[in-house]
Amino acid sequence: MPQASDTVFSKIIRKEIPAKIVYESQTVIAFHDINPQAPVHILIIPKKPLVNISAADRGDLELLGELLLVAGEVAEQEGLSKGGYRLVVNNGRDGGQEVPHLHVHLLGGRKMTWPPG
Ligand code: AMP
Numbered sequence: 001m002p003q004a005s006d007t008v009f010s011k012i013i014r015k016e017i018p019a020k021i022v023y024e025s026q027t028v029i030a031f032h033d034i035n036p037q038a039p040v041h042i043l044i045i046p047k048k049p050l051v052n053i054s055a056a057d058r059g060d061l062e063l064l065g066e067l068l069l070v071a072g073e074v075a076e077q078e079g080l081s082k083g084g085y086r087l088v089v090n091n092g093r094d095g096g097q098e099v100p101h102l103h104v105h106l107l108g109g110r111k112m113t114w115p116p117g
Pocket of ligand 1: 008019032033034035036043089090096097098099100
């Protein structure tokens, strides 16, 4: 797997390619997925080039917590809190991860099914 700093998400962080950004802090950025799988599909990512959960360690404790809290704040901002929403983190090949930069998918605006494919 290439280093996370090489990915399209790092280019979005550096503003080298456009994205519909809905939240940004010093450590986290959130933007609309380019290929939405639900009426609302937003990605919440750390600015730190962490490949995935498997690559995280105890030093990332605060950052990982922040990602989930921001996901909840963005969901609220998007009007999803009342009806509900789904957060997904794909990890590695079998997890269906395509972009090797940690990201939380926020999906909402429709009823989700279970189990996922
Ligand atoms: P995953 O399969 O979990 O790695 O998800 C990667 C996600 O990144 C997919 O849902 C893609 O549609 C999305 N994606 C890829 N390139 C871009 C981009 N330039 N802007 C926004 N989302 C993107």
